[in-house]
Each structure stands twice: as structure tokens, then as C-alpha cells.
Amino acid sequence: MDTILIIEDQEDVSMMLAEALIGAGYKVNTAFTGIDGLKEIKNNAYDLILLDIMLPYKSGDEILKETRAICETPVIIISAKDIVGTKIDFLKLGADDYITKPFDLGEVAARVESILRRTRKQVQGEKVFQYKDLALNDSTKRVTVDGTEIELTAKEYMILELLLKHSGKVFTKSNLYESVWKEEYLGDDNAVKTHISNLRSKLKKVQPNEEYIETVWGLGYRLFKE
Numbered sequence: 001m002d003t004i005l006i007i008e009d010q011e012d013v014s015m016m017l018a019e020a021l022i023g024a025g026y027k028v029n030t031a032f033t034g035i036d037g038l039k040e041i042k043n044n045a046y047d048l049i050l051l052d053i054m055l056p057y058k059s060g061d062e063i064l065k066e067t068r069a070i071c072e073t074p075v076i077i078i079s080a081k082d083i084v085g086t087k088i089d090f091l092k093l094g095a096d097d098y099i100t101k102p103f104d105l106g107e108v109a110a111r112v113e114s115i116l117r118r119t120r121k122q123v124q125g126e127k128v129f130q131y132k133d134l135a136l137n138d139s140t141k142r143v144t145v146d147g148t149e150i151e152l153t154a155k156e157y158m159i160l161e162l163l164l165k166h167s168g169k170v171f172t173k174s175n176l177y178e179s180v181w182k183e184e185y186l187g188d189d190n191a192v193k194t195h196i197s198n199l200r201s202k203l204k205k206v207q208p209n210e211e212y213i214e215t216v217w218g219l220g221y222r223l224f225k226e
Helices: 011-023 034-043 060-070 084-093 105-125 154-165 173-180 190-206
Strands: 003-007 027-031 048-052 075-079 097-100 128-131 134-137 142-145 148-150 213-216 220-223
Touching: 003 011, 003 034, 011 027, 011 105, 027 034, 034 060, 034 154, 048 060, 048 105, 060 075, 060 084, 075 084, 075 105, 084 097, 097 105, 128 154, 134 154, 148 190, 154 173, 154 190, 154 220, 173 190, 173 220, 190 213
Parallel strands: 003 027, 003 048, 048 075, 075 097
Antiparallel strands: 128 134, 134 142, 142 148, 213 220
């Protein structure tokens, strides 16, 4: 089931969109501020985002820019601004579509389905990275263990992706932090250790008798070397 994130500060509009999309067969999460919306995008994987322009604390264009820096999740802009220049600006920033308020719910659902259908077609040449019974689909951004899909946060996914794409390589805590968080590593390894621990727990929950990530003491982490 495709999961959609709605970032819209007007609760009645958000609820109306959520009900229509749930009725169309999608799983829906909502955020009411720009900061909360961006946090959702960074920490969870979504198949599509509905994004309002005028949001508290962080605007739609800022969210779109930061989203495009970390992922290619389709984004549909929803705005009361029916100005050609504004539409063009957002499409140039990386939006996939632009819907003007007031909108028809049926049209929104149809545009969502159209974009998701197009995205699925683009995935036909998908690449899957495998290690033991663990598989990471680089196109759909889904991870399975022995055929069971596991839910990862964005950073957990990025850590696992690095380890799988560079099998055998030892990643230091600073390597992982700077690659995943995109910030300078200042010596505090709690963030990396916590995410590695959570990742291991999720993998072990599905396959308790298997080891996937190995700690190389004094160096860092790599896929478990048998």
C-alpha cells in the first residue's frame, strides 16, 4: 500500500484530503507545520507528498528544496496561489505537479494515482542489493528480510544502504555520520550508535538467529564477515 504524507496547516483541508485518499486505498500521515513535515520526510519513507506552500515555521519552497537534497519522492504542491510564475518556480524546484485551491477531491486522487503509476513504471529497471536473506530495493526504497518488509527511518535506511552498496568496507562512525547526516562529525557518536542499535533490533526482530551488521572494534561497522 502506497503511503502519502500531507503537509497542510489547515486542519479541515488536511482532514478532507486524508479522508479522500484513504478512501482511494492509500495510507496517509499528516503534518501541520513545515518543521514537522520536514521531520517526517527525513525520518520516514513516503511514496508521495502533498505539500502546501504557506506553512508555519518553514515554507513550502524551503521544504521542497531540502526534500530534493535527500530524496526523489514525488511532490504535489497544493496552493491558493493561482499564478503561472509561482507554478513554474515550484516545478523548476522539483515539484511533480501543482494543484490550485479550491480543488476537486476526485481530481487530486486522480493526479496522485497518475504520478504513482508513472513512478512505478520508472522502477521497472530497479536494482536490488542483497546480503544473506536481506534485500534492499534501491528504486522503491524498501527493505525485506526473508521476504518480510521492515519499516526503517530515513537515516536507518541510508546507513543500511551504505553498508550494502560497499559490502566488506568498514565505515567509521565519522564516515557514517558525515555521509548520512551531511554534517561535520564532532566526536559525539551517540546518534550513530543509536541508529545502528535500532537497525539491528529491527533486523533481529524478523530474523533472530542471523547477524547482519558487525562492529569492528576501534574502527567502525561493516556487514557481518563470516
